[in-house]
Amino acid sequence: MKLRHARWIAACGLFASCAPRLVDVEALPRPPVLDVRYATTDNFTRTKLYPLPKVFLHPDTARALEEVQSDLASRGLGLKIFDGYRPLSVQWKMWNLIHDERYVSNPAVNRGRHTRGTAVDVTLVDRRGRELPMGTAFDDFTDRAHPDYAALPEAVKGNRRLLAEVMTRHGFEAYAYEWWHFDLKGWKRYPVLDVGIDQLAVAR
Template sequence: MTFNKKPYLVVFLLSLLPTSGAFAESSVNSQRHEFIDVASILPNAVFDIRYFTEHNFVGTAIDGYLAPKCLLHKTAVIGLQAAQQQAQQQGMSLKIFDCYRPQRAVDHFVRWVNDVTDTKTKSEYYPNLAKKQLLGDYIAAKSGHSRGSTIDLTLVDEQGKELDMGSPFDMFDTLSNTDDPRITVQQQANRYKLKTLMINAGFSPYAMEWWHFTYQPQAYPNHYFDFVIE
C-alpha cells in the first residue's frame, strides 16, 4: 500500500508557522520602523522623559525605557510639528513628558498599583486617593500610549519655564481634570492654550488629564506595541 505524502508535508509545514496570535503580534511589532524619534524632527522642543528616570509616580525607572526618547508614529509626528509651530508663533514651546509607551511599561504600572504597601510617592502624585482608586481612569492594563499616537506634554515660555497649569504632570486627582473648578482663571487659560494648540493640530484631549492628547485617526487603533525605547 502507498500513501500520498503531500497532505502530511503540508501539515508538517503548517506546524512550523507561529500561531495566529503570535503571527499578528510579530507583524505588528515589525512596524516599529514607522516610529520616529521626535527630537530629530523638533529640535527646539523640550524633553523631560520622566519614565526613564526615578522622577515619576512609581519612584523608579520604568521597564522598557532604555533611553530618554520620545517616539511617536510618523502620522502623529506630523501633527506634533504643527502644534510646535503654533506654539513658537506665540512665543512658547512644547515640553514633552511621555510618548510611545511599551506594553511592558504599562505592566510595570499595574504591578505597582497592586502593591498597596508601596506608597512612597503618595503625597506628590495621589494625595487624595487610595492607591486602588488609580486603576481604571488613571492606570489601566492597556494604554493608548502603546499605540504610538498618544503624547503627554505641556507648554513652556521663552525662558523655558512651564506655564502654570494648576497641577503637575501625572498628579492623579480631579484637580488635573481640564475644567476642574478649583483652578484659577490664569491656570484655566494656560490649559486652554495647550488644548487649543493640540486640537488644531489634530489631537483629541482627555478631560481627566490636561496633559494627555491622542492624534486622530490613530495609525494602529487596535494594537499595543511592546518594543523597548532605546
C-alpha cells in the same frame, strides 16, 4: 509617507521589525523640550521604567505635533514632552501598581493608549523652556488634574485652555482626567507595539 494601518498590523504585530516606523521627537524640525520622567525614578512608580530619556512617536503623531510646535512658535511658546510611545510591557507594570483606569489605561481592555505611539503627555513652555503654570505637576492623580477642574486661578485655566485648543486644532483629542494627555484622533486603529526604547534608539 502615510502608512496603511491594516497592512502595518498584519506585517508587524508586536515585533521589533516595526521599530524604524517610529519617529524620534528630537529629529523634528522644532523638537519639544524633553523631560522623560519614566527614564528616571522621579515618577509615580518611583522606579526607572525606560533605559534612555528618549521619546518616539508614530509618524502621523509626529507630523501633528510638529504642526502644534509651529502654531505655538508664533506665540513665543512651545511644548515640553513627558512621554510618548510606551512599550506594552511597561504599560502592564504601571497598571499593576495603579488599578485606576482614569490615570493608567488597563492593557487588558484596550492594550493602553501610549502603546501605539499616538498619545503624548505635554505641557507649555515659554521661549526659555520654562513651564507655564498648569495647576498640578505631571502625573498628579487627583481631581485637580482634570482639565475641567474649576477651582484654579484664571491664568492657570487659560493656560490649560490654550494647550487644549492648539492640540485639538492639529488633530489631537483631549483626555478627560489629565490636562497633559492628548491622543491622536483615531488612535484605536493603530497597532500596539512592545518594542523597547533602547531597541528603538539603536534602530535610528
